[in-house]
Amino acid sequence: LLPRLQGMEKSIWQDFAILAEKYKPLNLGLGFPDFLPPKFVRDALTEVLSKDDPFLHQYSRPAGHPRLVKVLASLYSKLLNRDVNAYTEVLSTLGASEGLLCAVTGLIDAGDEVIIIEPYFDVYVPLIKMAGGIPKFIALKPPENTDGLASSADWTFDRNELENLFNSKTKAIILNTPNNPLGKVFDLSELTLIADLCKKWNALCISDEVYEFMVFKPKEHIRIASLPGMWERSVTIGSAGKTFCATGWKVGWVYGSANLMKSLQIVHLYSVYSGSTPLEKRNCRDWGEPDSYFATLPVELKAKRDYIVKKLSDFNIKPIIPDGGFFLIADWSQLESRVDLNSEGVDDHKDVRFSKWLIKNVGLGGIPPTAFYNDENKEVVENYVRFCFIKKQENLEKAAQLLEKWI
Numbered sequence: 304l305l306p307r308l309q310g311m312e313k314s315i316w317q318d319f320a321i322l323a324e325k326y327k328p329l330n331l332g333l334g335f336p337d338f339l340p341p342k343f344v345r346d347a348l349t350e351v352l353s354k355d356d357p358f359l360h361q362y363s364r365p366a367g368h369p370r371l372v373k374v375l376a377s378l379y380s381k382l383l384n385r386d387v388n389a390y391t392e393v394l395s396t397l398g399a400s401e402g403l404l405c406a407v408t409g410l411i412d413a414g415d416e417v418i419i420i421e422p423y424f425d426v427y428v429p430l431i432k433m434a435g436g437i438p439k440f441i442a443l444k445p446p447e448n449t450d451g452l453a454s455s456a457d458w459t460f461d462r463n464e465l466e467n468l469f470n471s472k473t474k475a476i477i478l479n480t481p482n483n484p485l486g487k488v489f490d491l492s493e494l495t496l497i498a499d500l501c502k503k504w505n506a507l508c509i510s511d512e513v514y515e516f517m518v519f520k521p522k523e524h525i526r527i528a529s530l531p532g533m534w535e536r537s538v539t540i541g542s543a544g545k546t547f548c549a550t551g552w553k554v555g556w557v558y559g560s561a562n563l564m565k566s567l568q569i570v571h572l573y574s575v576y577s578g579s580t581p582l583e584k585r586n587c588r589d590w591g592e593p594d595s596y597f598a599t600l601p602v603e604l605k606a607k608r609d610y611i612v613k614k615l616s617d618f619n620i621k622p623i624i625p626d627g628g629f630f631l632i633a634d635w636s637q638l639e640s641r642v643d644l645n646s647e648g649v650d651d652h653k654d655v656r657f658s659k660w661l662i663k664n665v666g667l668g669g670i671p672p673t674a675f676y677n678d679e680n681k682e683v684v685e686n687y688v689r690f691c692f693i694k695k696q697e698n699l700e701k702a703a704q705l706l707e708k709w710i
């Protein structure tokens with residue numbers, strides 16, 4: 304194994320996919336919906352495929368089908384209240400995953416420091432290391448005392464600690480709002496501090512906003528690219544897979560100012576060349592006005608969140624209430640005496656042993672959240688498990704029944 308790939312052999316997704324395959328739990332682990340994407344989304348693909356258009360089956364424009372990048376440019380021009388150029392400021396990618404790859408590879412050089420806020424989507428660290436960069440961590444911490452239900456909004460970083468992490472070697476900070484796995488939606492004052500520090504230290508912001516259309520009222524999603532002086536120094540990543548409940552389609556995008564996007568377009572051009580033409584064409588539709596679907600999606604998701612929050616709290620598995628996205632983490636420590644953690648050995652962190660035990664003994668799949676923290680800070684979430692709640696109501700009810708049976 305090359306030195307820069309060492310330590311990356313284990314992936315939480317692979318480990319838990321193997322367990323899920325073997326024990327077939329009711330799976331609230333990996334983040335994807337267990338229901339069909341909306342009909343208008345599927346119909347649009349069927350319609351595209353029904354055309355006798357030979358070009359539909361051939362390479363697309365490398366940086367994205369012209370119609371798709373125009374639709375995205377028009378959407379974000381409205382949302383950001385600025386003119387986004389479809390050809391120089393938008394890149395269509397194979398899922399947000401490739402968007403992240405292009406952003407990190409295109410903007411981070413060997414020896415550059417990149418600040419990551421924990422908990423973080425685990426792929427950021429391997430991507431940075433593959434580019435030769437050095438990740439620097441700052442953890443969102445829970446409030447000292449919480450009576451009643453805690454909110455993801457209460458998990459925040461220490462402002463001085465963040466200020467002290469920035470220095471002349473800092474090339475970028477990676478932001479993820481709404482956050483996976485906590486569901487935290489960063490507020491204006493947090494984003495303003497990040498923006499001010501980026502400007503002070505001439506650093507970039509790579510903003511992963513794949514859950515941007517899944518924010519629960521009264522919370523509002525704020526795009527860091529819309530803050531003063533940030534368009535020039537940020538690239539923002541989105542995902543049609545998340546937005547349209549079709550994670551397997553792997554369509555995503557990045558937008559940002561042309562001077563930054565040029566680097567990402569080069570990485571994309573020489574790695575994948577172009578995206579999937581029929582899927583890009585399908586996504587040219589239904590984007591013009593962020594009206595009904597964009598309004599109903601978070602409302603439907605909020606009902607699912609409220610259901611799982613209520614059930615988990617009834618069972619003394621204390622959830623941290625998310626303001627966005629489709630995950631939450633919940634503290635199971637009050638039930639520790641009813642879990643045989645030793646049956647899972649002693650090597651893994653407690654939450655990993657808990658999640659394995661839960662799959663095997665309760666038949667319920669979750670993900671251990673230490674996977675989203677660096678070694679020094681894993682203890683913050685050792686008593687938690689992550690659940691994905693973008694699932695059919697009947698499956699959320701089945702999950703509650705499994706917990707009830709156990710408890």
Ligand code: PMP
Binds near residue numbers: 399553
């Ligand atoms: N960023 C975050 C925060 C995610 O949670 C995910 C998927 N779980 C991705 C990026 C990747 O998105 P995609 O499926 O579009 O590649």
Ligand code: GLN
Binds near residue numbers: 316332333334335483
């Ligand atoms: N993003 C998915 C999750 O958080 C995992 C799959 C992946 O993209 N690595 O569940």
